[in-house]
Amino acid sequence: MSKKFRFIPFLIIVACLLVIAFRYLTHVNIPILEPAGEIALKERNLMFFALILSLIVVIPVFSATIFFAWKYRESNVEAKYSPEMDHGPVIEATWWLIPSAIILVLSIVTWNSSYALSPYKPIASKNPQMTIQVIALDWKWLFIYPQQDIATVNYIQIPENTPVEFEITSDAPMNSFWVPQLGGQIYAMPGMSTELNLIANKIGTYSGSSANISGEGFAGMTFSVKSSSNTDFSNWVQSVRNTNEPLTTTSYNSLSQPSQNNPPFSYGYAQQGLYNAIVTKYNSPDSQSGNYTPIEHGDSQMEGMSM
Numbered sequence: 001m002s003k004k005f006r007f008i009p010f011l012i013i014v015a016c017l018l019v020i021a022f023r024y025l026t027h028v029n030i031p032i033l034e035p036a037g038e039i040a041l042k043e044r045n046l047m048f049f050a051l052i053l054s055l056i057v058v059i060p061v062f063s064a065t066i067f068f069a070w071k072y073r074e075s076n077v078e079a080k081y082s083p084e085m086d087h088g089p090v091i092e093a094t095w096w097l098i099p100s101a102i103i104l105v106l107s108i109v110t111w112n113s114s115y116a117l118s119p120y121k122p123i124a125s126k127n128p129q130m131t132i133q134v135i136a137l138d139w140k141w142l143f144i145y146p147q148q149d150i151a152t153v154n155y156i157q158i159p160e161n162t163p164v165e166f167e168i169t170s171d172a173p174m175n176s177f178w179v180p181q182l183g184g185q186i187y188a189m190p191g192m193s194t195e196l197n198l199i200a201n202k203i204g205t206y207s208g209s210s211a212n213i214s215g216e217g218f219a220g221m222t223f224s225v226k227s228s229s230n231t232d233f234s235n236w237v238q239s240v241r242n243t244n245e246p247l248t249t250t251s252y253n254s255l256s257q258p259s260q261n262n263p264p265f266s267y268g269y270a271q272q273g274l275y276n277a278i279v280t281k282y283n284s285p286d287s288q289s290g291n292y293t294p295i296e297h298g299d300s301q302m303e304g305m306s307m
Contacts, residue, residue, distance in 0.1 A: 031180035036202045036227070039117065039183035046113055053102050119186050119196045123163035132156065133275040134168040136175035136188040136210070138258035139217025144247070144270045150240045151247045153255070154223040155264035159233040160203050166196040169279050171256055176212035179225050185211040191282030193275075200227035217260035224264065244268035 025033075035041040072079050115121070122129060133144040144151045158164050168177050170188040178185035182198045200206070210221040228236070245251065246269035 031207065035181055036204060036206055037182040037199045038123065038201055039198055040181055042113075042117060043184055046109070046117075049109065050106065053106060056102060057099055117184075119184070119194075121197060122165065123197050123199050125161065125163045125199065127159070127162045129163040129165055130158070131165045131167065132158075134166050134177055134188065135275065135278060136168075136170040136172055136177070136214075137256050138172040138215065139210075139221040139260050140255075140262045141177075141208075141210075141221065141223045142252075142255065143223075144275055145237075146270070146272075146275070148237045149269055149272075150237060150244075151267040151270040152240070153265050153267075154262055155266070156208070156223065156225045157233060157236050158200060158225065158227055159230045160227050161199065161201055162230075163197060163199050166198065167275065168194045168196060169275070171278050172258075173214045174212060175210050175214050175221075177208070178211040179206055179208040181206040182225065187212065191279060193279050200225070203227050203229065217258065220261035240266045241268045247271055247274070249274075 032040070032047075033044060035044050070076075131146055133146060135142040135144070141154055142151060143153070143156050166177065166186075168186060168188045169192060170190045172190070174190070175188040176185045177188055177196065179198065182200055183196070186194050186196045188194065204227055206225045206227070208223045208225050210218055214221070244266045247255075247267035248271050251267070252271070252274060
């Protein structure tokens with residue numbers, strides 16, 4: 001094979017790999033690349049932007065590596081030996097200025113997006129915001145709707161195009177709440193209430209999961225998020241109220257015991273103040289001093305709450 005055709009097999013292999021990768025990405029379901037909400041869309045676009053900027057450095061560097069390895073191979077006696085080539089002003093300017101410019105652009109984008117996509121920042125919308133309180137348990141998710149006075153386990157239903165403020169805590173080991181098609185994850189920690197604002201701009205059902213390994217039942221700690229019309233959401237809330245038992249201190253105490261692969265179910269009423277009681281029970285003086293003694297679920301703090 002003549003010299004000018006030596007690269008043809010290599011180019012064919014690269015082209016085949018690119019075709020295979022393209023076919024795979026267009027047929028496989030990758031949730032973070034299929035956003036269904038405003039926040040997830042902005043986060044995906046930010047990842048693509050960072051990827052494209054990175055390729056400006058990655059592609060030339062790997063291409064040069066392959067080129068130099070081929071050109072200066074031992075068998076190529078015609079290659080000119082140029083030990084001072086890397087000290088030229090053009091070369092030096094190229095590999096200092098281009099990466100510096102990329103880092104500068106990424107710094108500005110990161111600064112702006114950190115504020116624009118803050119999980120605590122409310123989402124602007126013509127529809128009123130709703131609140132869902134999230135409690136990570138072993139190994140299930142409890143969702144309390146304080147405005148609707150209902151609760152669900154491993155299932156969320158929300159109206160389309162409605163901003164949702166998730167208040168998140170844990171009554172078990174630290175965990176992480178994540179719905180990839182709606183936005184990024186945020187941690188759930190005992191004794192602390194974190195926040196995540198999301199919105200679903202499409203009707204559909206989206207998968208959620210734990211994004212932090214939390215023990216034996218971690219793999220089954222999944223849930224579904226259904227985005228529906230306002231009418232369907234209202235009908236669903238009414239049906240939950242009419243057909244399910246209430247979530248009280250006693251039922252919560254039973255629910256909080258470790259269990260795995262729990263099917264979704266609902267509570268027709270959620271005891272007022274339950275979320276706050278779960279957060280504050282870890283802030284006792286004993287826990288501050290290092291002699292941590294958790295308050296029991298059935299203590300007077302919860303039992304004194306109104307039904």
